[in-house]
Amino acid sequence: MTDPVMQARALERHYNVGGGLFGKTRVLRAVGGVDFDLTPGKTLAVVGESGCGKSTLARMVAMIEEPTEGTLSLDGKPVLPEDWADLRKSVQIVFQDPYGSLNPRQRIGAILEEPLIINRKEMSKQDRQDKGREMLRLVGLRPEHYDRYPHMFSGGQRQRIAIARALMLDPKVVVLDEPVSALDLSIQSSILNLLRELQDRLHLAYLFISHDLSVVRHVADDLIVMYLGRAIEKGPKADVFANPLHPYTKALLSATPRTTPNAAKERIKLIGELPSPMAIPDGCPFAPRCWKVQPDCRAKVPALSGGAHGAACFYPEGEAAGD
Amino acid sequence: MSLLRIRNLSVDFATASGTFRAVDGVDQDVDTGEILAIVGESGSGKSVSMLALMGLLPWTATITADEMSFDGKDLLRMDTRAKRRIIGNDLAMIFQEPMSSLNPCFTVGWQIKESLRHHLGFDRRARHARAIELFEQVGIPDPEKRLAAFPHQMSGGMNQRVMIAMAIACKPKLLIADEPTTALDVTIQAQILDLLASLRDETGMGLVLITHDMGVVAETAERVSVQYAGQKVEEQPVVDLFATPHHPYTAALLDALPERATDKFLPTIPGVVPGQFDRPKGCLFSPRCKFSDAKCKATPPPPLGADLGFARCFHPVNSDERIAS
Known part of the structure; x- marks a missing residue:
């Protein structure tokens, strides 16, 4: 097994909110203690509902935001804000909305060359252009698209451009923040194929953020399920899908619509909604919505159990219970 | 006689840059108590056809139809005053973005x-009682406060x-839900879909x-109509559609x-869905279809018939002919 290219330990991100003139500032824990390893050629997927902190996690990994607590290391070296400018070359991000993430006033060529102009100052103009055209070909666009503007492209093509831009600096890690959520079904499959193909060819490590479990089931190698900023379950994809340990994971899987009509299935109905991240309940964050809650769930925070497949629950589901 | 009939x-x-045809010759029937799903990608005209029915399109839109009747009343030749009495009353609609379709000022x-x-002429007390009843019906906790x-x-x-x-306030006969759960999380989506299905069971609305x-x-529909680039390309009961799609696009x-x-x-x-300027002359799916031939591109x-899901196709898949050859 290859060594992980990026490691995160007890990563946390807090925001100070409110305050005003007389009010007190309160602390919002968007991400509270997440560990993971990213390995070359592998995809780690992070799933969860809106407000669970998955995008904040993506922004920390992409060095857009500084972690409040915890450490992030790249190739064994710690990632510190003073080295960000250098390290960002190895970690690139693709955003959800390809209509918002490309500058409408820049030609595709300029969009692709910009990372090189900033980070590879020694490169000649000709080399930059060659690399840009080569990258366009790699993501399935034609070289003549180089001088066009983003509005001339469809959503799927724009997402290809965003992917090409992320790959211009030969990164080791690519953060994909809901890369196919804004795309139609017929386009989605070709982008997923492209990502898979590029990963095989360039040996990239992906951090794949998504709320769509059917996409995650297809692309992921490993999976982290987040709820209110905490990782509540992690493990290899096959294990998590076949044998979910945390009640929330089980409910999430049962709520995802399957494309087999009339298939017999038992849907676990969750009562209530996600609590506000400003007021995370004491004890297990999922306790107020859990159907098998016990008194000690409300008192203590369950830790993520060790091993390849673990869950943060005192009373996990499935066969692995009680170890 | 169906509740809604569009021809x-x-x-x-x-x-x-000229006229753009968003909906192209769509036929649709909905019966009382039935759940019909209209699926399609963006730009397939699925929302526009229903907005046309509701009369919610801007003045730039020209609506033509051979027939558009709801509950035995002809919507095409009805004056706006009479139409207003039906819409929001017997015919209601919910939209994708709950945040932006509610008025933030009230x-x-x-x-x-x-x-x-407006529709039922209730007095203040009756309105309040009915509003609380409705909130309870859709599962809003603490309705009085909410x-x-x-x-x-x-x-x-x-x-x-x-x-x-709001949509079911006047006990509509037909409820049109335009992407009701797209903006919601999956666990909430499951709750809303269950709610819609149970309301259908209780009230018998379409x-x-x-x-x-x-x-x-x-998981929800009983009959499915597939739209592509403004046309209805296929319609089948849900189990059959997923088992044996007939139009190559559906497949x-x-x-x-x-x-x-x-x-x-x-x-x-x-390829991509055809736009305003590259609309094919023949079958709209032909540029992307692996079965298309010269005939598909020209006419x-x-x-087709009901046994082939009304597919708009010369070479339907999962047909006896195709299996035999």
Whole structure:
């Protein structure tokens, strides 16, 4: 097994909110203690509902935001804000909305060359252009698209451009923040194929953020399920899908619509909604919505159990219970 | 006699660069107590056809149809005053973004009571009682207190429940839900879909569900109509559609689902949906279809019979002919 290219330990991100003139500032824990390893050629997927902190996690990994607590290391070296400018070359991000993430006033060529102009100052103009055209070909666009503007492209093509831009600096890690959520079904499959193909060819490590479990089931190698900023379950994809340990994971899987009509299935109905991240309940964050809650769930925070497949629950589901 | 009957509905938009046909000859029937799903990608005209029915399109749109009748009344030749009495009353609609379809300046209670006053002429006390009853029906906890809340004080799922409560306030015969769960999380989506299905069971209303999510279709709908680039290309009961799609577009769309993937790479559909300027002369799907030939590119195929899902195709898949050859 290859060594992980990026490691995160007890990563946390807090925001100070409110305050005003007389009010007190309160602390919002968007991400509270997440560990993971990213390995070359592998995809780690992070799933969860809106407000669970998955995008904040993506922004920390992409060095857009500084972690409040915890450490992030790249190739064994710690990632510190003073080295960000250098390290960002190895970690690139693709955003959800390809209509918002490309500058409408820049030609595709300029969009692709910009990372090189900033980070590879020694490169000649000709080399930059060659690399840009080569990258366009790699993501399935034609070289003549180089001088066009983003509005001339469809959503799927724009997402290809965003992917090409992320790959211009030969990164080791690519953060994909809901890369196919804004795309139609017929386009989605070709982008997923492209990502898979590029990963095989360039040996990239992906951090794949998504709320769509059917996409995650297809692309992921490993999976982290987040709820209110905490990782509540992690493990290899096959294990998590076949044998979910945390009640929330089980409910999430049962709520995802399957494309087999009339298939017999038992849907676990969750009562209530996600609590506000400003007021995370004491004890297990999922306790107020859990159907098998016990008194000690409300008192203590369950830790993520060790091993390849673990869950943060005192009373996990499935066969692995009680170890 | 069906509750809603649409024949040959077309909608053209006048744009700066000429007319654009968003809906092209769509036929649709909905029966009382039935759940019909209309699926399609963006730009397939699925929302526009229903907005045309509701009379919610801007003046740039030209609506033509051979027939458009609801509950025995002809909507095409009805004056706007009479139409206003039906819409919001017997015919109601909910939209994708609950946050932006509610008025932020008024409490949700005020907004729900408006239609009770307008259509049913309830007095203040009756309006309040009915509003509380409706909130209970759609599963909003603490309804008395929630009536005084503004939309921004509630979550997306709760706002969508308010929208549903408003839509069913006058006990409609037909409810059109335009992507009702697209903006919501999956656990909330499951709650809302269950709610819509149970309301259908209780009230016996017809339900039209517009969506792009094949999973939602499979779990909720009874009959499915597939639209592509403004045309209805196929219509089948839900089980048959997922088992034996007849139009190559439907078949390709189902193959592209990540959930059905058998291989590392997913089957894809090459190309994009035709736009205003590259609309093909013949079959609209022919540039992307692997079965298309010269005939497909030259003449638009008429819909086939019911046994082939009314597919607009010369070479339907999963047909006896295809299996034999």
